[in-house]
Amino acid sequence: MKKNLVVRSGSLRMGGLERVLIEMLQNLNKELYNISLIIEDDSGNENVFLNQVPKGIDVYFLKPESLIEKTHYHRERKKNIYHKLMYNLLMSKEHSFVISKTQEVLREIEKKYGEIDVFVDYDWGARRYVEKLKAKKKIVWIHNSIPKLLKKESKIVRFGKNLSKYDAVVAICEDMKKEMEEIYPHLKNRIKRAYNPFNFKRIIDLSTDDSCLSEEQKGLLKDNYIIAVSRLDTVQKDYDTLIKGHKIAMENGVSEKLYIVGDGPNRKEIEEIIIKNGLKDRVILIGKTTNPYIWMKNSKLFVHSSKYEGFGLVIVEAAILGKAIISSDCKVGPKEILGNGRYGKIFSVGDYKKLGEELTELLKEKDIREKYEVVAKERSKDFEASKIMKEYDAIINS
Template sequence: MKKNVVIRSGSLRMGGLERVLIEVLQNIDRNKFNLHLIIEDDCGEDNIFQRDIPEDLEYSFLKPKKLRDFTEYFKNRKKNIFYKMGYNLMMTVESIYTFYKLKRLLKNMGNIDVLVDYDTGASKYIDKLNVKKKIGWIHNSIPNLKRKESKIKRYGKRLDKYDHIVAICDEMKEEIESIYPFLRGRVSRIYNPFNFNRINSLSLDKSQCNKRDLEMLQERYYIGVSRLDTNQKDYDTLLKGYKRALEKGMKEKLYIVGDGPSKKEIKDKIEELGLKNSVYLLGQKKNPYIWIKNSLGFVHSSKFEGFGLVLVEAQILGKSVISSNCPVGPREILGNGEYGLIYKVGDFQELSEKFLEISNNESLRKSYEEKSKIRAKDFNSNGILREYENLIEGIN
């Protein structure tokens, strides 16, 4: 008899977690499960991945866009004490509204065998939901995500209410078990799945490129793909390291694909460093793969990660990869330097040397390109999706 399974996640906006979710929904063996999808935030036109949900899969949003927008209105003005109070009130209203709507949806679905909380966004009230088994999926380094000791401790109490926890890399699994020893025996590692055929196909698709895009693709350039958010992404080191490499004779340009709240701050930094003719912010791209495919190499500068999906995507496309050695993910993906170049977080001098190594040493670059293809095979979706299925089938 097929299990009734609900997957709950936060949004369908452009992001790594969301891309992985769609990969799972499109390729998991639906003959084994009665599958339902619940998404917390309806982001309207920013539901980038909504069109990629399988047509025959039932899904629901918990929080209407108007409610979310009203909360954002207060959030953006919360330096004012009145708006801060309003924001705190709206956060409480949202939480209560979301909980009761989720509870009602689950009740209407009947007996739910497994709830997969794909971003642990329901952890506040997971123990109050009437489902048989609960799996929490963790996609980020906990100390960097929560930061304050009190929040880390509170998060652990919430995780203890799940029947099983999944970490997306070995380093993260070890981190979770070290911080929360009481979870040992309930944590497993399942890598994120990647659809090689889809990524390779999109890397050749120029249908969305205008004339200027096609001209830019002919240049020699490095590419970075990440959210423009300086809380997590280390753009200061990236831009300083790139500038130092230019000063030492490097000629390649730097393209950055992505959007986010720190766009103006990053643009100002580019101006300040005199890089406006060398660094280009390309904005959000539904298909970043053609830009990765045509690059000289992929560069990633982050303070912390959950895994680093884009590193694997660059490896699938046979690119040499340069990444900061941040927690967690990049070190594991790059085999501690065997499959790509890593540099200390915040060390722009070391980053500049990595740029120059790839730019000036063709044989080294080609060696890393071949190693990237070898390492990428460990992340093929077929075997990983079987791990998803085995976990859901085996939890009793």
């Protein structure tokens, strides 16, 4: 008999967590589960992953786009006391609305499939009210280093109390699991580990698909370049180190340009860092794309400079495409993916001089670069979806 499985997450907008959500939904065994998907934000045209949700999965949106836009309008103007009051009022209204709407949707799912066996909170967004939801088993997935994300001790403690409401807590790598066990020893028996699943065929197929590129971008693709793929966010992604490291490599005689694929709130700030370092024509911001893989495939190597990570999806994706990889040793994920330096080069967070040295070596020494290309591709096999989904099934059914 099939289990009644409900998966809840925040959005279907462009993002790493959303991509992993889709991979999970596409690879869950439909013979084992009746699957329903609850998404908190209906983002209208920004629901870029909606058409990738497999057929047969019912999708329920909670907050309408109009409510989201209204709250956003006041949030952007919070310095004004009126807008601050309106924002706080709307946030309170949203919270109550989401709880009642979720309960309503769960009742609808129960009518269709019967009692809910498993409720998966895939982005921990239901943690403040999950005890009000009816399901035999409740599981939460954690995608980030909790201390790096929350920082304040009071928030970390409060988060642990929320996690206690779940029957199982899933960390997406061993380092994260160990970190959580140290912070929350009372949850040790509930904490599980499951890597993110990757669809190799999709990534490899997209790596040769240039249909989304403009003529100008097709021209850029033919140039010699290295690549970074990440959100343009200076809080988490260390662009200062990335750009300074590339500058050192260029001073050492490296000719390859640096392409940065992605978009985000700090684009202007990053542009200023590029200009400050005199690299306006050597560091190119490609912008947002639904297909970063063609850019990865045609690059000389992949570089990652985050201050912290949840896992480092793009590192595995670069490995699948056989790229030599250089990454910061940020918590949590990259060091584990790269086997503490066995499958790729690692430098300390913020050490742009070391990054410059590693870039120089890999770009000037073809034999060394090719060695890392081979071992990276071999390592990527540990993250193939069919293998990882066995871990998911074990957690859901335990």
